Amino acid sequence: MNSVAANSAIVLLFILIGGFFAAAEMALVSLRESQIRKLEQRGRRGARVAKLAQDPNRFLSAVQIGVTVATMLSAAFGADRLAGELEPTLVSWGLPRGLAQPVALVLVTLAISYLSLVLGELAPKRLARQRAEGLSLVVAPFLDRLASLSRPVIWALSKSTDGVVKLLGGNPHADREEMTTEELRDMVVGHTDLTADERHLIAEVFSAGKRQLREVMLPRTEVEFMEADTPLAEAAVLAATLPHSRFPVYRGSYDEIAGFVHVRDLLDPVLTGQIEPISRLVPIRPVKFVPASKRLLTTLSEMRDEGHHLAIVVDEYGGTAGIVTLEDLVEELIGDIRDEYDIEEPPVPLPAGEVELDGLTNLNDFAAQTGINLPNGPYETLGGFVLAGLGHLAAVGEKVEIPGFDLTVTELDGRRISRVRVKRRTLIESPPEPDS
Structure with missing residues (x-):
C-alpha cells in the first residue's frame, strides 16, 4: 500500500509540473499590450516578463517541452508501476489473469488522463487567465533561464518542424492570418463588459472608418457662400439671419475659395453700417481644403489637431464640391447635436407605411x-x-x-x-x- 501511495504521489507530481508549465504559458500569452507596458515599468522582474511576452517563440517552445515531458513521464511511470499494482486486485475480483493486465493498463491510463486534463490543463489555465499579471511575475525568471538552457533543443526542434512543414507543402516562415477589421469589430462590439451605448459608439467608429467625405459633406448647392466684395452691412444682415458661425468667402466663383469669415467679425459693433467690402474690413481666415475621397476619421483627426472647424471639400477636377465642419464629423459618430439655433422641421403626418x-x-x-x-x-x-x-x-x-x-x-x-x-x-x- 505504501508503494502504491508513493507511486501515485510521483505521478501526481509529474501532472502538477505539467500544470505549472500550462499555467505559465497561459499567463504570458493572455497579457494585453497595456499590461505588458505596465509590467515593464515594475523593475527587473517586470522587464523580464515584458521581454518574454514580446518574444513568444522564445518561451513557447521551452514550455511545450516541459508540458510534453511531464505528461509523458506521468503516463509512462503510472502505466509501469500503478498498472502492475492494480493487476492482482483485478485477478482477485475474478478477472482472468490474461485479461487483467490490459484492463489494468487501460484503467490507469484513463485515470491519469483525467487528472492530467483537470489538474494539468484546465484548472491551471483558468486560474492563470484570472491572475495573468501576478503569475507572470512569478514564472518569468524560471522560464527565462529554461529558455536559455533549452536553446540547443529548441533549435533542433525548430529545424525539424520546418522540414516537416516544407515536406507537407507549407511555408515554415508564414504566420497566421491577421485579424480582419470585421473580426475585430465583432469582438469589441460583442464584449459583455461594455454598455449598449459604448458598443454603439464603437460600431459607429468602425463604420465611419470606411466612409468618405463625399458621403457626409454639405453639397455646394446648400452652402451659404459670401463673395469677397460683398458690402459688410449686407453680409452682416445675412449672417444675422442664418444659424452659422462661419461662411466660406470666394472670389469670382465658388471654385475660388479665399478663406472664411467668422460671424463675430461681421457683427462687430465698431463696424456696424459699413458698406466697404468684407475683404477690406474683416479678416479672411485661412481654410482647410480636403479631397472628397478622404476618409472621415482621418479628416476628423486632422481638423482637431490643426484647430480647423471648417473645411472645403474639393472634387477630382479641383472644384468646390461642398463643405464639412468639425461638428458634422463628430455627429457621424455620436448622432445629431442640436442647440437652440437648430431649426427642427415639424413632422408631417403621413399614412401608415x-x-x-x-x-x-x-x-x-x-x-x-x-x-x-x-x-x-x-x-x-x-x-x-x-x-x-x-x-x-x-x-x-x-x-x-x-x-x-x-x-x-x-x-x-x-x-x-x-x-x-x-x-x-x-x-x-x-x-x-x-x-x-
Missing part, C-alpha cells in the same frame, strides 16, 4: 431610418438615387420603384430633389366588389 425624407439624406442614414438598403452607384444621397433611377431631371410626382416600395418626388429645390416620400407598395390588390 409612409415616411418623407430629405433628398440629401445619405444612403447609410436612409438605411438606418427605413431598414431599406439601396444599391451602391454614382450617387451618395436618396435624391441622387431617385435621379439615377429616373434617368432625367425629376418632376414632382414622379416615382422610382424598388422591391416592395415606391420612392416619390414630393418637392424640388430648383432642379434638386429636396423631398422624397417612401411608401410601402401593396402587394395584393383588393378584389373588386361584385355587382349587386
Whole structure:
C-alpha cells in the first residue's frame, strides 16, 4: 500500500509540473499590450516578463517541452508501476489473469488522463487567465533561464518542424492570418463588459472608418457662400439671419475659395453700417481644403489637431464640391447635436407605411431610418438615387420603384430633389366588389 501511495504521489507530481508549465504559458500569452507596458515599468522582474511576452517563440517552445515531458513521464511511470499494482486486485475480483493486465493498463491510463486534463490543463489555465499579471511575475525568471538552457533543443526542434512543414507543402516562415477589421469589430462590439451605448459608439467608429467625405459633406448647392466684395452691412444682415458661425468667402466663383469669415467679425459693433467690402474690413481666415475621397476619421483627426472647424471639400477636377465642419464629423459618430439655433422641421403626418425624407439624406442614414438598403452607384444621397433611377431631371410626382416600395418626388429645390416620400407598395390588390 505504501508503494502504491508513493507511486501515485510521483505521478501526481509529474501532472502538477505539467500544470505549472500550462499555467505559465497561459499567463504570458493572455497579457494585453497595456499590461505588458505596465509590467515593464515594475523593475527587473517586470522587464523580464515584458521581454518574454514580446518574444513568444522564445518561451513557447521551452514550455511545450516541459508540458510534453511531464505528461509523458506521468503516463509512462503510472502505466509501469500503478498498472502492475492494480493487476492482482483485478485477478482477485475474478478477472482472468490474461485479461487483467490490459484492463489494468487501460484503467490507469484513463485515470491519469483525467487528472492530467483537470489538474494539468484546465484548472491551471483558468486560474492563470484570472491572475495573468501576478503569475507572470512569478514564472518569468524560471522560464527565462529554461529558455536559455533549452536553446540547443529548441533549435533542433525548430529545424525539424520546418522540414516537416516544407515536406507537407507549407511555408515554415508564414504566420497566421491577421485579424480582419470585421473580426475585430465583432469582438469589441460583442464584449459583455461594455454598455449598449459604448458598443454603439464603437460600431459607429468602425463604420465611419470606411466612409468618405463625399458621403457626409454639405453639397455646394446648400452652402451659404459670401463673395469677397460683398458690402459688410449686407453680409452682416445675412449672417444675422442664418444659424452659422462661419461662411466660406470666394472670389469670382465658388471654385475660388479665399478663406472664411467668422460671424463675430461681421457683427462687430465698431463696424456696424459699413458698406466697404468684407475683404477690406474683416479678416479672411485661412481654410482647410480636403479631397472628397478622404476618409472621415482621418479628416476628423486632422481638423482637431490643426484647430480647423471648417473645411472645403474639393472634387477630382479641383472644384468646390461642398463643405464639412468639425461638428458634422463628430455627429457621424455620436448622432445629431442640436442647440437652440437648430431649426427642427415639424413632422408631417403621413399614412401608415409612409415616411418623407430629405433628398440629401445619405444612403447609410436612409438605411438606418427605413431598414431599406439601396444599391451602391454614382450617387451618395436618396435624391441622387431617385435621379439615377429616373434617368432625367425629376418632376414632382414622379416615382422610382424598388422591391416592395415606391420612392416619390414630393418637392424640388430648383432642379434638386429636396423631398422624397417612401411608401410601402401593396402587394395584393383588393378584389373588386361584385355587382349587386
